[in-house]
Amino acid sequence: MQAASDANLLLASARRDTAAFAELVSRYYKPVYRMVWRMMNGNAETEDVAQEAFVKLWQNPAQIREAKALKGWLMRVASNLAIDRLRRKPHADIDAIEDVADPRQRTGADLDEKTATDRVDQAIARLPERQKLAVSLVYFEGMSNITAAAVMEISVDAIESLLTRGRRALKESLAQDWRGLLEELSSKVG
Amino acid sequence: MENSDSNQMDEALAKLLKRATDPAIPEGAEARLMAAIQAVEPQPSIVKFQPRPRFQRWAVGLPLAASLALGIYLGSKDTFDTYLPDSIMGGTLADTSESGLSTGLDEAESYAEGELT
Numbered sequence: 001m002q003a004a005s006d007a008n009l010l011l012a013s014a015r016r017d018t019a020a021f022a023e024l025v026s027r028y029y030k031p032v033y034r035m036v037w038r039m040m041n042g043n044a045e046t047e048d049v050a051q052e053a054f055v056k057l058w059q060n061p062a063q064i065r066e067a068k069a070l071k072g073w074l075m076r077v078a079s080n081l082a083i084d085r086l087r088r089k090p091h092a093d094i095d096a097i098e099d100v101a102d103p104r105q106r107t108g109a110d111l112d113e114k115t116a117t118d119r120v121d122q123a124i125a126r127l128p129e130r131q132k133l134a135v136s137l138v139y140f141e142g143m144s145n146i147t148a149a150a151v152m153e154i155s156v157d158a159i160e161s162l163l164t165r166g167r168r169a170l171k172e173s174l175a176q177d178w179r180g181l182l183e184e185l186s187s188k189v190g
Numbered sequence: 191m192e193n194s195d196s197n198q199m200d201e202a203l204a205k206l207l208k209r210a211t212d213p214a215i216p217e218g219a220e221a222r223l224m225a226a227i228q229a230v231e232p233q234p235s236i237v238k239f240q241p242r243p244r245f246q247r248w249a250v251g252l253p254l255a256a257s258l259a260l261g262i263y264l265g266s267k268d269t270f271d272t273y274l275p276d277s278i279m280g281g282t283l284a285d286t287s288e289s290g291l292s293t294g295l296d297e298a299e300s301y302a303e304g305e306l307t
Contacts, residue, residue: 016232018224025220037213047216051223058227113209120210139207167203174206181206 007067014061021058028071029054031141032078038136039082041125049085053078072151075141079133079151086129116181123173131166134159 004012004023012020033050040046053074057064064070124132130152137148138159149159174181 018227021227022220022224025223029220029223030215033215033219034213042211042213046213047219047222050219051226054223055227055230058230059232116209117211120206124207124210135207139204140210167200170203170207171199174203178202181209182202 005067006070010061010064010067010070013058021061024057024070025054028074031071032074035075035133035136035141036078036082038124038140039079039129039132040086042121045085049081050078052081072147075137075151076153083129083133116177119174119177119181123170126173127166127169131162131169134162135166135170138163 004020006024006027009020009024013024029050032053033046036049036053037046040049056077057074064073124135127135133152134148137143137151138145141148143151145156145159145163149156152159154162171178
């Protein structure tokens, strides 16, 4: 059986068909949740924010004029909600950072897998929100620069600038552990 | 050379980013979402038309009308003085009649009485 298209599912959702909406949720909940989690640095409110984005869709599915824009629309709404939430609670992102180990405690090549993951997470968490969103969309959601720019409603030049600054900040943040992280990575691959 | 180093660094960074946490969806999150939407009322997709209050048009129209009237008055200089009531321009009318300038009023009266051809 051929899977229903997003367009048909949106039309059915507009007629208050919960089964159709559940199918849309199953298709897009994970990327939306993942992006919000990244934006909020693993904050406990991630699920609330992701849920709110889908509730906005359910309230008026007809507002999506082109079905192919649905994922981008969800990402945009969810990221805006996440940023609003973070600005209302400016210290909300500290929770996730405090949970991980102090990166100064271990350096060089003795990084284990968990520590390496924590340090990369911390470096991403320290990025300014716009750079973090650009990095999340391109590196973690696999979007092209053009698609990510459309999600963020900015020009391609602007997103390339955000990515350049984001990469520079990440390299600086990870500089101390750079060699150790790469060795840990290559040992994992090997 | 510098570009090559930069590209290698970018590639290494892309690999390192793969080490970042891939968050797991909390168990039952989608079910909770579906339960939440049951309580949500749909929003109407048709936006109700609300005309602008009329006073806004007057607010724009009044200064424009006043400006137009003032412009006509200033542009006409003394032309309209003769048409203004005596209570305002009595002295001026008296002066002009004495100086023999024709205001057109006498001729209009005569014309109305059929004395002019």
